[in-house]
Amino acid sequence: MRGGIGQGMRASGHTGAEGTKGAAEEAESLAIVETYYYTFASEEPFETEGGETLSPVTLAYETYGILNAAKTNAILVLHALTGDAHAAGWHEGNKSPGWWDSMIGPGKAFDTDRYFVICSNVLGGCRGSTGPSSINPRTGKPYALNFPLITVQDMVKAQRHLIDHLGIDRLLSVAGGSMGGMQALQWVASYPERVRSVIPIATTATHSPQQIAFNEVGRQSIMADPNWNDGNYYDGEPPARGLSVARMVGHITYMSDISMGEKFGRRFKNSRSSFKFDPEFEVEGYLQYRGENFIKRFDPNSYLYITKAIDYFDLVNGRGLQEVLRGVKARFLVIAFKSDWLYPAHQSQEIARACKRAGVEATYAELNSTWGHDAFLIEVDQQSHLVKHFLKKVMASA
C-alpha cells in the first residue's frame, strides 16, 4: 500500500487479492476502499442559503489514487439523488462495487494511476453525512423536520470545506451525472477560481416544471404514508411504503421506453398470485422489489430534503446561465444521452450554448444510448473515451 497524505488520502492501490471477481476484471479495479468522515465545527457555524445554521457538519467521502506533490491532480466526483461516497472499489465484506466503479480506477476514465479522485456525499443525505436523520446536538434527537432546508449551493459549500481540509487549492475537475452534474455546475458558479474544468453529465442548469413534478409526486407519496408522522418516525416504523412508491416513480424516469421494453417486455412473472393486484408483469415485480428494498439504505426525510434542493436548483434564474459563466476560466465537457427523457439533451445543449455565449470553452457530446437517464452509469466506453481525452487536455494545459 502506497502511503497516504493525511486523513482520507490513503491511496487505494491495485490488488492481487482473490475476490468474487475474475482476475482480468480485478486487475483493472480498485481493491478494498474505506469511507472517511470529515467533521467541521468551526467557530462560525455553517450557514445555509436559507439563513439557518448547522453545526457540526460531517461529510462522508472516499478517495482513490494519490494526490501529487503539487496537488494539481485532484478530481471531485459527485453523486446523484440516492448515491453516496462509495463511488469505486469494494468495501470489506461487501460484493457490490461503488456506483461509478466502471468509470473510476486504474486505466479507467477517471484514471487513479494519474488522478486523485475524491467522492463526497451530500449534506442532507443519510449515508454518513449530516442530514435530517442525524442527531441534533441541541435536542439529542434526530433533526427530522428541524433540519434546515438545504440547496445544491449548500451541498457544494460543505464540500468546499472538505476540499480546504484536504489542502487542495484548485480541483483539476468536478464531475457528476444528474444531481452530481448540478453540483458540478454549482461548483463553478460558487467557486470559479477553485475549478479548472467541469464535467456535467445528463443534467440541467435549471430544474424544469416536469422535473419538479416528478419529485413532488415522490414527496407526496412519502408524506401520505401515516408512518411518516410529520417526519418523526425514527423511534418507530419508517414510511417504507410511501418511500417505495417514490422510488418506483424514480426508477421509471431513470429508464427509457426502449430499455424497459428490452429488459421486461410484457413477460409475466413466474409466480402467479391469488390476489388480483399483486405484480403479474415482470416490470411490476422489479419496481416493487426495488421500491421495497430502498428503505434499507435511504432515509425518507433525506429524500424530501434532497429532492427539494434539486427542485430549487436554477443557475439560470432570470438573468441567464451565460451571466453566471462570464469570466469563468474552467473548461466544460457537457455530456447528454439521446434517450434520457428525465434530463433531456436540450437542457445540456443549453449549458453548452451558455458557455459559448459567455466565451467559456465547452465541448458538447450527445451520446446514442437507449438506456435513458441511467446511461451515465452504464455507457462506460463512450463516456470514458471523452472523459480521458478531456482530462488529459486539461492536465496538460496546467
Place this chain on the structure above:
Amino acid sequence: MRGGIGQGMRASGHTGAEGTKGAAEEAESLAIVETYYYTFASEEPFETEGGETLSPVTLAYETYGILNAAKTNAILVLHALTGDAHAAGWHEGNKSPGWWDSMIGPGKAFDTDRYFVICSNVLGGCRGSTGPSSINPRTGKPYALNFPLITVQDMVKAQRHLIDHLGIDRLLSVAGGSMGGMQALQWVASYPERVRSVIPIATTATHSPQQIAFNEVGRQSIMADPNWNDGNYYDGEPPARGLSVARMVGHITYMSDISMGEKFGRRFKNSRSSFKFDPEFEVEGYLQYRGENFIKRFDPNSYLYITKAIDYFDLVNGRGLQEVLRGVKARFLVIAFKSDWLYPAHQSQEIARACKRAGVEATYAELNSTWGHDAFLIEVDQQSHLVKHFLKKVMASA
C-alpha cells in the same frame, strides 16, 4: 326538440338559450344533455374474459344527434381512463361541458347534424356503469375486490350489448383517444363486421412495460393508503391521498415537458407557507389540487380495475396485429401527436403499418403539438379537419 327513437336516442338540438357562454360559442354547441342507463340482465349472465360472471350489468351512456332511418350514421365515441359518458353538451345546472365537447356537436368533427353520436362509459367504472363500487346483488354490499378482473375486451363486449339494444347493426365509426382508442381497436378485433371505420387516437395496440409501470405506481399508491383497507372503504374514509398521488403521476404523463414549462415555468405560488414541504412551485400546487379533487369524482377501486384492464391490453399478443386485422373491411384513421411521450407516435405508426400489412385501408396522421398526450382533448382544429374528411368518405362509401 326533435323526437328521439327509443330510450337514449332523444336528440339534443341546437340551443338559443342564454348560458354562461357567449352566443357565438353557444350556436355551435349542444344544449342540455342527459345521461341514460342501459341495464341488461339476460338469462345468461355476462361472462368476463377471465371466466367470471356478472349480472346485472349497467352502462351509462349519452347520445347526440339523430339516428337516421337506415341506422347507418351511428358513431361510438369512447373515453379514456377517467372519462365518462358525458362527452358533449351540458348537464342541467353544471357549467362544465362534456369532455370532448370541442369535437362533438353541430358542425364539429363529429357533426351531430349528420351523425348520431353515442358515448358509452366503461364496465368497471364508477360513473354510472357497473363497477367495484356497485352493489353486488349476492351480498347487498358494494363488490369492492369481489368485482371480477375485467379487460378492454369485456368493456367492448358490454358496449356491444348497448349497441344491440339501440338497434344498430353496423357502426359508421368507433373513435377514441388513449384507452378510448384501445376500445376502438378492440371493437374491430372483436366485432369486425359491426364496424365500418375506426379512429384510434394517441393510443397503442399493446401496452408497453413503461406504460404498465406508470399504472402500477398509481395502483401501489392507492393500495399503500391504509384507508384503502383491501378495497373495503365504502362505509368509511376512502383512500383519498393514495388516489391523489396516483392522479398526480397521471397528470404528469398527460402533459409534455414543453406544455408544463409554458403553463407553469418555475413560478412560485403566491401564498408561501411555514411548512417546509408545502407546494411552493405552481406546478406542485396544480398537481396537488387536481389530485385532491379527484376523489370527488372517481372511485379508487375503479382506478385499480381500469388500469389493470389497460395493462392487459395487447392485440399484438405474439402473433402480430396484422393477423388480427387480416380480412377486416373497416378503414382506419390513426392519429398521433409528436409530443405525446405516454403513448408515443411510434406505437400509432405500428398500428398503421399493421393495417398496411393486413391489406386494411389506413390513414396515419402525426400532428405537431406541444400538448403531450392531452393533445387529443385540445388539438381541435387539426383533428377536426382529419376526422370530418374521413367520416364523409366512409359515409359516402356506404
